[in-house]
Amino acid sequence: MKISENCLFCAIIAGKIPSTKVYEDEYVFAFRDINPQAPTHILVVPKEHIGSMDEVNSENSVFAAKIFEVIPKIAAQKGLANGYRVISNCGPDACQTVHHLHFHILGGTQLADRMA
Ligand code: AMP
Ligand code: ZN
Numbered sequence: 329m330k331i332s333e334n335c336l337f338c339a340i341i342a343g344k345i346p347s348t349k350v351y352e353d354e355y356v357f358a359f360r361d362i363n364p365q366a367p368t369h370i371l372v373v374p375k376e377h378i379g380s381m382d383e384v385n386s387e388n389s390v391f392a393a394k395i396f397e398v399i400p401k402i403a404a405q406k407g408l409a410n411g412y413r414v415i416s417n418c419g420p421d422a423c424q425t426v427h428h429l430h431f432h433i434l435g436g437t438q439l440a441d442r443m444a
Pocket of ligand 2: 378428
């Protein structure tokens, strides 16, 4: 499993920085966003360090596949039966601030109809 020194989310996955974990398996870690933008705001990340969507490739795409299997399970567990939004910010134009691939699950309210 590749991890990165000085990566915030690698440190969270390793338990070196505390988080409110909502899910963990061999491939995937999920925790509450520290600055929630909706009543439910969860970050779903691969346990391997992948910098962003731009770094998903045929060697590491199993992590992306596992994340997409887990997202509906977390949504159901958190009671998001009326819907939710999944976002991954990639690069400066998308305002990516943490350079470890992550998917935001946002829900628990009626979200804005525009995404940007
Ligand atoms: P992005 O802007 O898409 O890169 O999202 C990074 C997200 O990480 C933001 O929504 C932050 O609120 C969140 N975040 C930053 N530090 C932490 C932390 N220590 N624990 C949980 N979430 C964090
Ligand atoms: Zn990382």
